[in-house]
Structures are given as structure tokens and as C-alpha cells.
Amino acid sequence: MHSSADLQVPIHPSVRILTAFLLVLLAGCGGVKGGRNDSGTEYPARAVQFTVPFPPGGSTDLVGRAVARAVEKPLGQSVPVANKPGANGAVGGKEVLASAPDGYNIALLVKSLFAITPLATKDQTAIDLDKLKIVGTLTTEDYVLVVNASSPHASLEDLLKAPSVKYATTGVGTGAQLSQALLFKSAGTNATDVPFDGGAPAVTALLGAQVDALAAAPSEVMQHVKAGKLRPLATFNEKRSSYLPDVPTVKEKGHDVVVDQRRFVVAPPGIPDAVAKKLADSFTAARKDADYDKFLKDNFVERWEVSEDEARQHIKDARAQYAAQVEKFGLRLGK
Incomplete structure (x- = not known):
């Protein structure tokens, strides 16, 4: 008598090859589907809160709501918008950037918060442009x-x-x-x-x-x-x-x-690379959405779609330019 451990069923070579191919294919699909957070959970597993730190009805709020609708499909989850106005976006922005870096809290911030606000107010707790993750650039508007x-x-x-x-x-x-x-x-x-x-x-x-x-x-x-x-x-x-x-x-x-004014989406520092990539890829897809494109044209908004590094450099250059002009004219923007 042979034990069950002694029994071996021969496997045809073609079956082995097919099995290996399917395993690779499934692994690849998992990588495209989304990233994983630090706990190993597939991201996103629930709704992603999108803070627009400006009052309802303004230009930034309108842009935020339009892109939130467009990003839901590629992200695979709902993206509810919350308005938390104050200090040109600093109030809501600080709250989001202090949250857990798990990809479930993101915010829409603006160029002027970093290029102009520091010229008007001295805030020791101001948001540091170099200590946040830009996961998508969106729009530019003239005044x-x-x-x-x-x-x-x-x-x-x-x-x-x-x-x-x-x-x-x-x-x-x-x-x-x-x-x-x-x-x-x-x-x-x-x-x-x-x-x-x-x-x-x-x-x-x-x-x-x-x-x-x-x-x-x-x-x-x-x-x-x-x-x-x-x-x-x-x-x-x-x-x-x-x-x-x-x-x-x-x-x-x-x-x-x-x-001018420019807008971009940020996440807290320390966000896992895979989660940041999922967000970035989703916003890239959202910018191609037909309804989002129609919104931009209907509302006279231009696109600003550059890399994270390009966005940082533009904002830093603008701050230097504005600072020089403020000094030249002896302006006092703050009270």
C-alpha cells in the first residue's frame, strides 16, 4: 500500500506553463488596480475625503467639486467634498496635512497661499511647500x-x-x-x-x-x-x-x-508611494473626463498640468517675483 503522500499525479508541461502565466497575470492586475497602504490593505477601501478650504460658490470650490466628480471613477470610491474656509486655504489645509498619511484625506490648495500669503502674514505654523505631497495639478486662472x-x-x-x-x-x-x-x-x-x-x-x-x-x-x-x-x-x-x-x-x-492663480491637490507628508501613485494616476485620468473638460470651458478656466517638481518651482519663482515687487512699492499687505 502506498500512502497518499507517496502518490504523485503527473502534470503535463503545458499545464505548468499556463498556471505560471495566470499567476503572473493576476499579480500584474493587482498592481494596476491600486496601491497598498502601510497596513497592506488595498487602497482605496473606502471614501476619500476631499477638503476644499474655501467658501462654497467661489472659483476654487467650483473647480474642486468638478474634479472630485471626475476622479471618483478612476479612483473607484466616492470623493465627498468638505468646505473648510479660512486664511486663504491655510485652515483646512493644515488640518488635512496633519492627518494620517493614508490617502483618505486630501486637499485642494492654491498658489497664492505659498507665493503671496507669506508676504502678508507671519505665521510660524505656515504650511511648508516642501513638506507635502502634490498628487495632481489642475488649473490656472487670470484675474x-x-x-x-x-x-x-x-x-x-x-x-x-x-x-x-x-x-x-x-x-x-x-x-x-x-x-x-x-x-x-x-x-x-x-x-x-x-x-x-x-x-x-x-x-x-x-x-x-x-x-x-x-x-x-x-x-x-x-x-x-x-x-x-x-x-x-x-x-x-x-x-x-x-x-x-x-x-x-x-x-x-x-x-x-x-x-494669476493656480490650483493643485495635496496629501499629507509620508504618504506611501503606492498610494500617492494611485491618487496621481487617478487625477491624471480625471483630467481627461469629458464632463470635467466641459466644466473648464463653460467656466473660463485654463488647464495647468505639470509635474510635481515643475509646480514647486513655479510657485517658488512667483514668490520671489512678488516679494521683489512688494518691496519695490513698499506695500503692506497685512494689517
Whole structure:
């Protein structure tokens, strides 16, 4: 009698080859499907919280919600959006970056938080650009200077010659503040900034004639421009906007002020490489989504899709440029 251990069933060589092939194929599929976190669990296993640290209704909020919808399919999980405004994104951003680096808390941050806000406020706990993970770059927008349609200022020259100007900003240390502060200082205009916590309340104030002017993203004001409620006077780009081809740039009018806003998605430092890659690949796929593309065009938003290293360098270069201009004009952006 032979024991069961002594029995051997011959296996045809073709079966061995097929088995080996299937094992390799399954392993490869697992690698494409997603990354694994430090506990070895397949990522993502649940919803990924997406913090947009700005008020609802503003340009950054709109971009955030559009890309959150687009990224759900490639990520394979829901991506609920939470608005946590304050300090040009610093409040919500700090909260996310202090969370566990497991890929389940990400945030949408903006260029001005790193390139402009430090010129206005001294925060010992400020977010360090080099101590976070950029998992996706998204958009860039110019600022357009607008006035109420009932304003007596029909042109940029009219506004700059006014005895005094109250201009709305989306907060201290924002591109809306810097662009206008540099312009009015360059022109020698007696101007006072009125900060609001986000683009939506600033636009509302201008529509109500509580302020004289506002620099805002096109997505925040174009509907009112088309409706005849707001009048665009100039943009703060190097060249004229394709969305406002008849509106001159500030630079054309003799004032060397170029300011824009850029947005990108970040995760806490220390996030596992495989999880960061899954997020990055998912946002790359989301940027190709047809509905997301339509949103950008419908809301006058341009794409900014560069590598993590390129994004960091652009922001650092912009900060150096803005710092030099602030020093040149002796501006005080903070209170």
C-alpha cells in the first residue's frame, strides 16, 4: 500500500506553463488596480475625503467639486467634498496635512497661499511647500478687474484717476489683493482694500455697490459680465485672455503687474508611494473626463498640468517675483 503522500499525479508541461502565466497575470492586475497602504490593505477601501478650504460658490470650490466628480471613477470610491474656509486655504489645509498619511484625506490648495500669503502674514505654523505631497495639478486662472455696470468708471484710466477707490479682495494674502494693491500703488491711486472670505462674498459686495472694484477669477464674474451687471476693465495676465479678447491687460496700460492663480491637490507628508501613485494616476485620468473638460470651458478656466517638481518651482519663482515687487512699492499687505 502506498500512502497518499507517496502518490504523485503527473502534470503535463503545458499545464505548468499556463498556471505560471495566470499567476503572473493576476499579480500584474493587482498592481494596476491600486496601491497598498502601510497596513497592506488595498487602497482605496473606502471614501476619500476631499477638503476644499474655501467658501462654497467661489472659483476654487467650483473647480474642486468638478474634479472630485471626475476622479471618483478612476479612483473607484466616492470623493465627498468638505468646505473648510479660512486664511486663504491655510485652515483646512493644515488640518488635512496633519492627518494620517493614508490617502483618505486630501486637499485642494492654491498658489497664492505659498507665493503671496507669506508676504502678508507671519505665521510660524505656515504650511511648508516642501513638506507635502502634490498628487495632481489642475488649473490656472487670470484675474480680471471689474466694476459695477453702474460705475462712472468706463475704463481702467478712469478708475485709476478716481479721488479714492475701495476695492474688494478675497482675503489678506490672496492674488486678488496683491494684483490690485500693486496696480493702485503703481498708478498712485488712493485706494483701500476691503477683504472678504472668498470670491463669492466679494462678488456679492460689488454687485451691491458696496465697493468700487474687484479683481476676481473669470469663473466668478463672467456670468455677471455677460448679464450686463459687471464691467471688465483689464486683466492681470501677460497677454489678453481668450475669453475677454477686447479687454486690455494692465501691462498694456503701462503697469507691470502680472498675477494669476493656480490650483493643485495635496496629501499629507509620508504618504506611501503606492498610494500617492494611485491618487496621481487617478487625477491624471480625471483630467481627461469629458464632463470635467466641459466644466473648464463653460467656466473660463485654463488647464495647468505639470509635474510635481515643475509646480514647486513655479510657485517658488512667483514668490520671489512678488516679494521683489512688494518691496519695490513698499506695500503692506497685512494689517
